Amino acid sequence: MKTLLLLSLISSNLFAAEAAAPAHKEETKTEGAKEVKDDSKDLLDFSSIKDIIKKDGLEGQLQKKQTEKRVHITTKKFDDMKRYNVPAQSAFWSMMSEYWLVKNATLLKWDFHKPDFDLEKSFISLLEVQGHYEKKVKILLLDSTEVIHAALPSNDDEYIFLVSLPFIRTLDLSKVEISLILFEDFIRAKKGYFKGYVQSKELEAYLGTNFNGKPFNKKIIDESLKKYTSVLLDKGFSFQEQFETTTEMDSLLKNDLKMWNTYLTLLEKIDNLTKSNALYKKYSQIYPSPELQLNWLRPKPSRF
Amino acid sequence: MNKFFVSMMLMLSFNLQAQTDSGAMTKSLVGIKYFNQMMGNVHQNASRFSQVLTTISCNHPVKVMKQTSKDGKDFVMFGDNDWYLVTVGPYDGYIMADYLSDKKSVCFEEEYAKFFDGLELDINDLYYWARLYDQYVQGKSKVRQ
Numbered sequence: 001m002k003t004l005l006l007l008s009l010i011s012s013n014l015f016a017a018e019a020a021a022p023a024h025k026e027e028t029k030t031e032g033a034k035e036v037k038d039d040s041k042d043l044l045d046f047s048s049i050k051d052i053i054k055k056d057g058l059e060g061q062l063q064k065k066q067t068e069k070r071v072h073i074t075t076k077k078f079d080d081m082k083r084y085n086v087p088a089q090s091a092f093w094s095m096m097s098e099y100w101l102v103k104n105a106t107l108l109k110w111d112f113h114k115p116d117f118d119l120e121k122s123f124i125s126l127l128e129v130q131g132h133y134e135k136k137v138k139i140l141l142l143d144s145t146e147v148i149h150a151a152l153p154s155n156d157d158e159y160i161f162l163v164s165l166p167f168i169r170t171l172d173l174s175k176v177e178i179s180l181i182l183f184e185d186f187i188r189a190k191k192g193y194f195k196g197y198v199q200s201k202e203l204e205a206y207l208g209t210n211f212n213g214k215p216f217n218k219k220i221i222d223e224s225l226k227k228y229t230s231v232l233l234d235k236g237f238s239f240q241e242q243f244e245t246t247t248e249m250d251s252l253l254k255n256d257l258k259m260w261n262t263y264l265t266l267l268e269k270i271d272n273l274t275k276s277n278a279l280y281k282k283y284s285q286i287y288p289s290p291e292l293q294l295n296w297l298r299p300k301p302s303r304f
Numbered sequence: 305m306n307k308f309f310v311s312m313m314l315m316l317s318f319n320l321q322a323q324t325d326s327g328a329m330t331k332s333l334v335g336i337k338y339f340n341q342m343m344g345n346v347h348q349n350a351s352r353f354s355q356v357l358t359t360i361s362c363n364h365p366v367k368v369m370k371q372t373s374k375d376g377k378d379f380v381m382f383g384d385n386d387w388y389l390v391t392v393g394p395y396d397g398y399i400m401a402d403y404l405s406d407k408k409s410v411c412f413e414e415e416y417a418k419f420f421d422g423l424e425l426d427i428n429d430l431y432y433w434a435r436l437y438d439q440y441v442q443g444k445s446k447v448r449q
Binding site: 083084085086087091095098099101102103105110111113116117119120121123124127128132133134135136137138139140141211216218221 | 342353412415416417418419421422423424425429432433435436439440441442443444445446447448
C-alpha cells in the first residue's frame, strides 16, 4: 500500500512537472519575442531618423563638409609645399641680378643723386626703330668706373643696364652714343653670353624645383654671385663673342649710315680713352677690344 | 617797446601763415592701391631723391589721397605727373605712380617665400633693394602708330 502511495505521488509530480514545462517554455518564448520586438523597435527608430536626415539633406551636408575639409587640408599642404618652390629660369634672373646689385651697392656706387638725363627715352626710341617692341628696360647709372657698362641677365623681355656716369662724362657722350652702348649690351644680353657664364649645370638643375624637407642651397646662390663679379670685373667677354656682337651691330646699323658713323666714332673715342687713361685700362679686358672692333667694322680696301 | 611790437607782429604773421597753409589744401581718399615692385620707399616729396619716410614691400596696400585747393581744384598726381600722394600707416608721403597698381600683383617674395628667406637679407640689403627702385630709370618699348 505504501509503495502504491509513493508511486502515485511520484507520477503526479512528474505530470505536474510536464504540465509546467510547456508553460515555462511559452514564458521564455514570449520574453525572447519581447526582446526581439524591442530590438526591432530600436532599429525602426534609427531608420526613421535616418530617413529624416536624408530628407533634410543633412547627410549630404556632412559629406560636403567632409570633402571641404579634405580639400582644405590638401590645399593647405600644397600651399605650404609651394612656399619652398625655387624660381624657374623665367623668374630667377632679374632677382639674381638685383641681388648682386644690392650686395655690391658700395662698390658700384649706384645710390647717388643724379640729374635726369632721360636716357630711357632715347634708348627706347632706338629699340623701337630697330623693331624691338615690348621690351622692359631698367637703366642704373653708376658713380664709379668699376663697371663701365653692362646688361645683366634678366627675365624674359626685361633688360637691366648699368652705365658709368664718370665714363659718360669723360667721353662727353651724347644720348645717341649712350643709346648705342646700351644697344650693344642689349645684343649681348639677347645672345645670352652673360647668362651662359653664370649658369652651371647644378644651377640649371636646381631652378624650378622644390626644396621642401631639404635645406636651402645657399652655396649655389653665393657661387652665382661670385660669377657675376668675375664676369663684370675680371674675365669679361671672349673675342668670339665680341666679334659676333660687333658684326651684328654693323649689319643692324648699316641701314642708317648716320647712326653707323656715330657707332664708329664712339668706338674710336673708347679706343683712345682705354689707351690713354689708366682708369679705363681694364675696359679692353672686359670687352676685347675697341681697336679690334674698329678693324672688324671698317670696310676692307678694295683690290681694284 | 619797438622790439616788442616787431616780435608781436612776427608771431602774428607766422600764426596767420600757418592757418592759411593748413586751410588752403584739404586731403581726401581716392582709393587703395598696391605696391607692385619688390621693395620701395615712401618719400617726403615727389622726388626719388627726397627723404625716405618708410620702406614697403610688394603688394603693400597704400591709401592714395587727393588734395583739393581752396578754389576747388583737385590734385591727384604730383611732380611731373608721375607721383601719387599716399598715406602709409602713420606717414603721408609720395610714391612713383608706376609702382602702384589697382590690384595685387604676383610678387617674388610671396611666390618663392622660403627661397627669398634663404637669401638671408639683412636690414642694409632691404634698404638698398628699396633704393634700387628709386634709382632705376625705367621704360618699355611699344609699337607706335
